[in-house]
Amino acid sequence: MKKHRMTFAALAACSLVIAACSSAGTSTGSSSTAPPSQSQGSSSSSAGGGGETSASSASQASTESSGSTASGSGFTGEPLKIGFLDTMTGANGNVGQLALQGAQIAVDQWNAQGGVLGRKIELEVKDEELSPDKTVQHMREFASEGINLVTGFTSSADVLAAKPLAEQNNQLIVTAGTTDTSLTTTQHSKNVYEVAANVHMMNVAAAHLAATEWKDTKVWDGVAYDYLTGHDAWNEFGKLLATANPNAKTGKTAFVPFTATQDTPFINSLLAGNPDPQSSALYFFLFGGGAVQFAKQAHPLDLFKQYKVVAGIGAGEEFSSALGAEGPHIYYVHDYFYQGYDNPVNQAFIDAWKKLPPFQGLNLYGPHEWTYEGYTAMLAYLNAIKTAGSTETDAVRTALSSIEFDSPMGKVKFDPSNILAAPVTVWQCQGDSTAQFGYKCFGAESVGPDVTLAK
Amino acid sequence: MLGSVFAGIGDGFLLFLIASGLTLIFGVMRILNFSHGGYFMLGGYFVYQAVASGSPISLPLPLFVLAVVGGALAVGVVGIATERLIFRKIYRLSDIASLLGTFGLLLVIEGVAEIIWGVNPMSVPFPTALGRSIVVGGVRVGTYSIVLIAVGIVVAVGLWALLWRTAFGERARAVAEDRYVCELAGVNTALVSTSVFALGTVLAGLGGALATPLIALTPDVATAFIIEAFAIVIVGGLGSISGAMIAAIGFGVADSLAITYYPPLSGVIFFILMFVVLLVRPQGLVSNARGLA
Numbered sequence A: 001m002k003k004h005r006m007t008f009a010a011l012a013a014c015s016l017v018i019a020a021c022s023s024a025g026t027s028t029g030s031s032s033t034a035p036p037s038q039s040q041g042s043s044s045s046s047a048g049g050g051g052e053t054s055a056s057s058a059s060q061a062s063t064e065s066s067g068s069t070a071s072g073s074g075f076t077g078e079p080l081k082i083g084f085l086d087t088m089t090g091a092n093g094n095v096g097q098l099a100l101q102g103a104q105i106a107v108d109q110w111n112a113q114g115g116v117l118g119r120k121i122e123l124e125v126k127d128e129e130l131s132p133d134k135t136v137q138h139m140r141e142f143a144s145e146g147i148n149l150v151t152g153f154t155s156s157a158d159v160l161a162a163k164p165l166a167e168q169n170n171q172l173i174v175t176a177g178t179t180d181t182s183l184t185t186t187q188h189s190k191n192v193y194e195v196a197a198n199v200h201m202m203n204v205a206a207a208h209l210a211a212t213e214w215k216d217t218k219v220w221d222g223v224a225y226d227y228l229t230g231h232d233a234w235n236e237f238g239k240l241l242a243t244a245n246p247n248a249k250t251g252k253t254a255f256v257p258f259t260a261t262q263d264t265p266f267i268n269s270l271l272a273g274n275p276d277p278q279s280s281a282l283y284f285f286l287f288g289g290g291a292v293q294f295a296k297q298a299h300p301l302d303l304f305k306q307y308k309v310v311a312g313i314g315a316g317e318e319f320s321s322a323l324g325a326e327g328p329h330i331y332y333v334h335d336y337f338y339q340g341y342d343n344p345v346n347q348a349f350i351d352a353w354k355k356l357p358p359f360q361g362l363n364l365y366g367p368h369e370w371t372y373e374g375y376t377a378m379l380a381y382l383n384a385i386k387t388a389g390s391t392e393t394d395a396v397r398t399a400l401s402s403i404e405f406d407s408p409m410g411k412v413k414f415d416p417s418n419i420l421a422a423p424v425t426v427w428q429c430q431g432d433s434t435a436q437f438g439y440k441c442f443g444a445e446s447v448g449p450d451v452t453l454a455k
Numbered sequence B: 001m002l003g004s005v006f007a008g009i010g011d012g013f014l015l016f017l018i019a020s021g022l023t024l025i026f027g028v029m030r031i032l033n034f035s036h037g038g039y040f041m042l043g044g045y046f047v048y049q050a051v052a053s054g055s056p057i058s059l060p061l062p063l064f065v066l067a068v069v070g071g072a073l074a075v076g077v078v079g080i081a082t083e084r085l086i087f088r089k090i091y092r093l094s095d096i097a098s099l100l101g102t103f104g105l106l107l108v109i110e111g112v113a114e115i116i117w118g119v120n121p122m123s124v125p126f127p128t129a130l131g132r133s134i135v136v137g138g139v140r141v142g143t144y145s146i147v148l149i150a151v152g153i154v155v156a157v158g159l160w161a162l163l164w165r166t167a168f169g170e171r172a173r174a175v176a177e178d179r180y181v182c183e184l185a186g187v188n189t190a191l192v193s194t195s196v197f198a199l200g201t202v203l204a205g206l207g208g209a210l211a212t213p214l215i216a217l218t219p220d221v222a223t224a225f226i227i228e229a230f231a232i233v234i235v236g237g238l239g240s241i242s243g244a245m246i247a248a249i250g251f252g253v254a255d256s257l258a259i260t261y262y263p264p265l266s267g268v269i270f271f272i273l274m275f276v277v278l279l280v281r282p283q284g285l286v287s288n289a290r291g292l293a
Helices: A001-025 A058-073 A093-112 A132-146 A154-167 A197-213 A227-246 A263-270 A288-301 A318-328 A344-354 A369-386 A392-402 B002-029 B037-053 B061-090 B094-116 B143-165 B167-177 B179-184 B188-214 B223-238 B241-261 B269-280
Strands: A080-086 A119-125 A150-151 A173-174 A193-194 A219-225 A247-254 A278-283 A311-315 A330-334 A405-407 A408-413 A424-431 A437-447 B133-136 B137-141
Touching: A058 A197, A058 B188, A080 A093, A080 A132, A080 A369, A093 A119, A093 A154, A093 A344, A093 A369, A093 B137, A119 A132, A119 B167, A132 A154, A132 A288, A150 A311, A150 A369, A150 B188, A154 A173, A154 A408, A173 A369, A197 A227, A197 A330, A197 A424, A219 A227, A219 A392, A227 A247, A227 A278, A247 B179, A263 A288, A263 B002, A278 B167, A288 A318, A288 B143, A311 B037, A318 A330, A318 A424, A318 A437, A318 B002, A344 A369, A344 A405, A344 A424, A369 A405, A369 B179, A405 B223, B002 B037, B002 B137, B002 B167, B002 B223, B002 B241, B037 B061, B037 B188, B061 B094, B094 B179, B094 B223, B133 B143, B143 B167, B143 B188, B143 B241, B167 B179, B179 B188, B223 B241, B223 B269, B241 B269
Parallel strands: A080 A119, A080 A150, A150 A173, A173 A193, A219 A247, A219 A278, A278 A311, A311 A330
Antiparallel strands: A330 A424, A405 A408, A424 A437, B133 B137
């Protein structure tokens, strides 16, 4: 019996260790939860032509890719380490991994041109597992490693957890994917900058369109995740809609728990309002796997066909990609769509992205907006460092607040609330069984940038 | 009202498919198998791998049926392997130790799935002709939900027949009641355990395979469904297949009605009902303290 117990204990321990390793792989910055595009080591992610991302982790990928270009670029100083802290595993791990993909493209491009201030750029990647506790732990680790510049971040709650440490340790954070409006208003910090369009900006854009492009819509139903930001987003949209288009009103709402496995009752509840396909619209504030599941269960009930307009706030092309031909016709109201901008930086970004292998079965025609966000956050840092001529926190912060830099969306700069003053982009996707990936996207339109004004 | 009830029944039968295997394994082996959610998830990924790993455009019904059956059986093979390699070492441990062990196995399965398929949500299209709805009594009902209900009923009847009308069922029930006496009587209890475990994991795989058109496949699916399945098994009565069916349908309908008439209770009603049932009837709705029910 004792022997059995020992065997079992060893087995259980091994199981837990293996599981922990597989689910928290990048927590040391040198293990393996980089996206397959990098971890498989089979392709370059450098538009500059010199990068060769061949490593089992993003930081290794960065080191090696930079190293391969370094010999020809003549770096003069110590490598510059920039922290990348995001959710890399679990249900939302794709967000962090796609953002890392973008950050890595920017790093490779700059390293191919000699780095910044003559220094090779390296990413130090850590997985915060969508946990404020892990976020705090890793921010402390960055501080102890002398890393004062950090990017990444998907969850606004995690930024709020990191903010006091950043202020205490004089670290800067340029978030890639956070969207909660409070970060630039009530929770504003001089140490935190945001690249992604926040919920307020997307709501303003959607309300603006409800009064112009979609002025025939009379009733707006809503579906959102059942959490604070979901409720706030819907409530704010209702107020903005009332101002922008007095002829329209809000109707039925369904707040779906993150943990819901059965969405049919929520769908039935929306259908119970008898939406009119000629004049009803749906505000769709779901994203990730939950959005896909909702759409899957809505498909047989033809929910989306009951609405003239479906406006997806926060969701992106990964939604249409997962649904393929079953995907509804949806207007995405988000920050970036690769077809929407014609400039050299965007083209270089797209070209670099096209050299990457497919990302985990995600069928995309161009770089995802989360990749753009990671890319642009890194561009913000690198341009600020170059302008400041320093990597010191105060100098970089001053530069971040004042510079205008080239991004895939053209010249952009941070506004006084520290959010990137870039337009919101609206585009359409829909399932199409004749298209290569079972869906097609089209019709990019910029809204703003006046919508970037803080509340 | 009718629409909510029907949606709840459809949801309930999907949960029953998962819970039936879980309660079957507990009934015979007396083990709370947390890794059951992992087998459910694997069933989904096997179907995805078989039919939709390219571009999800269309899916002929015969191909889907083959993929579901193949996926469920493949999960059964994985179940047999894990039963022989891992569970035989767990059976004799304390409840807490076995619970931790199976939870560790769940994490391993999730981790392996994440390595193979990544974390990006994936989906499988509805098979041809089943991605539609029909109107029943003025209510729009998804045809796929009707299929799920039909499969659930077939599984329930099939399990009842297997356990109560066959020699295998007799042995399984005997092992469930007293493994030691069975061993003395010459019953190959190891074979019975492996067979029951395989059947339980096939049911989990079947549930996962059939769920694929309705869910977004991610490794986290394993955890999301196992929690609800555990609640159903506990309320239905540990080891009770009929209890699991009653609990699954009851919970599905209650949750559906809550969403329709009082949304703040959605998701919570499930656990409120569990609390109430356990207060009134701690042994569960249908129970047999010494075996399968």
